[in-house]
Amino acid sequence: MATIPNVDFKKRRAPDFPSAALPLLQDAQLRSNVRHATGVIQGKRARVVSEMPDWQALRDAGQRIRAHTLEHLDIYLEQFEQRCIAAGGHVHWARDAAEANRIVLQLAQNRTGRIIKIKSMTTEETGLNRALEAAGIRPVETDLAELIVQLGHDKPSHIVVPALHKNRSQVRELFSRTMNLPQLGDRPEDLAEAARVYLRRQFLSTPVAVSGANFLIAETGGVCIVESEGNGRMCLTLPKKLISIAGIDKIIPRFRDLEVLLQVLPRSATGERMNPYNSLWTGVHPGDGPEEFHVVLLDNRRTEVLRDPEARETLHCIRCGACQNACPVYRQTGGHAYGSVYAGPIGAILTPQLAMMERGQSLPYASSLCGACYEVCPVKINIPEILIHLRGRVVTGRPKVLRAFHPEAIAMRAMQWMFLRATRFSMAQRLGRIAQRPWIRQSGWIERLPTVLGGWTRTRDLRPLPPQSFREWFQARSHASMPSQNSSEAPHD
Numbered sequence: 001m002a003t004i005p006n007v008d009f010k011k012r013r014a015p016d017f018p019s020a021a022l023p024l025l026q027d028a029q030l031r032s033n034v035r036h037a038t039g040v041i042q043g044k045r046a047r048v049v050s051e052m053p054d055w056q057a058l059r060d061a062g063q064r065i066r067a068h069t070l071e072h073l074d075i076y077l078e079q080f081e082q083r084c085i086a087a088g089g090h091v092h093w094a095r096d097a098a099e100a101n102r103i104v105l106q107l108a109q110n111r112t113g114r115i116i117k118i119k120s121m122t123t124e125e126t127g128l129n130r131a132l133e134a135a136g137i138r139p140v141e142t143d144l145a146e147l148i149v150q151l152g153h154d155k156p157s158h159i160v161v162p163a164l165h166k167n168r169s170q171v172r173e174l175f176s177r178t179m180n181l182p183q184l185g186d187r188p189e190d191l192a193e194a195a196r197v198y199l200r201r202q203f204l205s206t207p208v209a210v211s212g213a214n215f216l217i218a219e220t221g222g223v224c225i226v227e228s229e230g231n232g233r234m235c236l237t238l239p240k241k242l243i244s245i246a247g248i249d250k251i252i253p254r255f256r257d258l259e260v261l262l263q264v265l266p267r268s269a270t271g272e273r274m275n276p277y278n279s280l281w282t283g284v285h286p287g288d289g290p291e292e293f294h295v296v297l298l299d300n301r302r303t304e305v306l307r308d309p310e311a312r313e314t315l316h317c318i319r320c321g322a323c324q325n326a327c328p329v330y331r332q333t334g335g336h337a338y339g340s341v342y343a344g345p346i347g348a349i350l351t352p353q354l355a356m357m358e359r360g361q362s363l364p365y366a367s368s369l370c371g372a373c374y375e376v377c378p379v380k381i382n383i384p385e386i387l388i389h390l391r392g393r394v395v396t397g398r399p400k401v402l403r404a405f406h407p408e409a410i411a412m413r414a415m416q417w418m419f420l421r422a423t424r425f426s427m428a429q430r431l432g433r434i435a436q437r438p439w440i441r442q443s444g445w446i447e448r449l450p451t452v453l454g455g456w457t458r459t460r461d462l463r464p465l466p467p468q469s470f471r472e473w474f475q476a477r478s479h480a481s482m483p484s485q486n487s488s489e490a491p492h493d
């Protein structure tokens with residue numbers, strides 16, 4: 001199996017996307033799993049979206065809610081804090097991942113040495129599981145896909161479906177091995193039953209739960225989580241202590257904003273009209289649910305993202321994953337190539353900003369700029385525009401001399417020189433035809449190019465330049481059909 005790279009948030013570096021993608025592109029099983037799963041979700045999404053005559057109006061409303069929230073984020077965050085405390089909750093502010101983990105570690109100590117967790121990309125971002133394990137606390141993932149990832153010592157490859165790169169028989173093999181169930185079948189109900197039995201024991205005996213949050217409601221101080229399996233509801237109601245960790249961008253102003261967001265989120269995420277479980281809770285209520293409730297509000301450079309007017313739209317994201325399912329690059333490589341919990345188009349714009357990756361980082365280039373992500377985004381984030389903006393930041397971040405002599409800059413200047421005159425262009429074509437001859441194989445394709453050009457043929461074969469360009473063909477045809485002055489042949493009508 002290919003090794004899975006990961007962002008080192010401490011060094012603020014991410015692996016180079018092309019090198020990370022290469023071994024994954026050679027894993028036929030993984031590519032087939034990813035293509036199949038994203039295709040199924042895309043089909044379901046298209047069906048439920050087509051039922052909504054006001055879909056575009058809902059997207060506009062979602063965009064307005066998110067833009068308004070981020071413009072007044074300071075006000076809404078303070079409002080959330082006041083209302084949450086008034087309802088009996090505790091609010092903690094974390095500047096970065098390390099601080100968030102420290103807060104959770106202090107709160108999570110308990111006699112069982114264990115906590116249960118609801119799927120949370122924010123805790124993946126902070127590396128909470130590693131921090132807990134290092135402190136001797138065992139985190140138990142209760143979402144089925146996260147459990148698969150955890151038992152397999154794997155990494156999530158999708159925001160909504162973290163184990164999307166695994167198929168049913170791989171999951172059966174994993175459960176059978178790690179849960180000691182040699183007779184386990186591979187029907188969905190067999191796998192669900194195995195997970196249910198395994199998890200039920202944890203739900204009933206663990207006094208602390210950690211969750212993420214889909215939305216934090218400023219008006220009420222409440223938290224909203226949507227999910228499909230009911231594991232979230234168990235974690236939110238059974239333990240004595242609940243700790244929710246959420247990025248500061250998860251705020252929404254009013255309860256009624258959920259009317260829009262809870263329509264667009266499930267349709268975009270899993271192709272469902274409504275999530276099977278929508279949990280909303282505010283503070284604590286004696287005799288009902290956890291006795292202690294904490295919210296950790298995480299910045300981790302989100303305020304830096306907010307300062308960039310051209311990229312701040314990134315924070316509008318409601319983590320539906322629709323852009324991942326639609327992205328032709330993600331569908332080929334899967335999520336691990338992005339080296340971060342946030343894969344696909346949203347990862348290509350969010351990770352570079354959160355991880356403050358240095359010069360030469362490659363994620364904004366992990367896109368064909370086809371715009372499929374923008375088309376499906378329920379809150380209309382213009383991801384292609386942000387990708388171009390971030391590419392600009394990568395280039396302008398290089399020293400001037402490196403910028404001028406970068407192979408890409410030299411190639412662009414040469415192209416500019418060539419395209420300025422038709423004679424230069426046709427001369428380049430003629431030279432190209434001669435230069436390519438040694439590289440054309442018997443199959444008629446170019447399978448390998450030398451030196452820096454080799455990147456073009458590393459993962460695909462190239463069709464050679466044709467023996468005649470369109471312009472040459474057209475000129476030859478015109479000459480052939482032009483009547484000579486002495487010709488007695490009458491032109492056709």
Ligand code: SF4
Binds near residue numbers: 159268318319321324
């Ligand atoms: S960028 Fe848009 S489509 Fe992608 S995960 Fe975020 S909300 Fe969904």
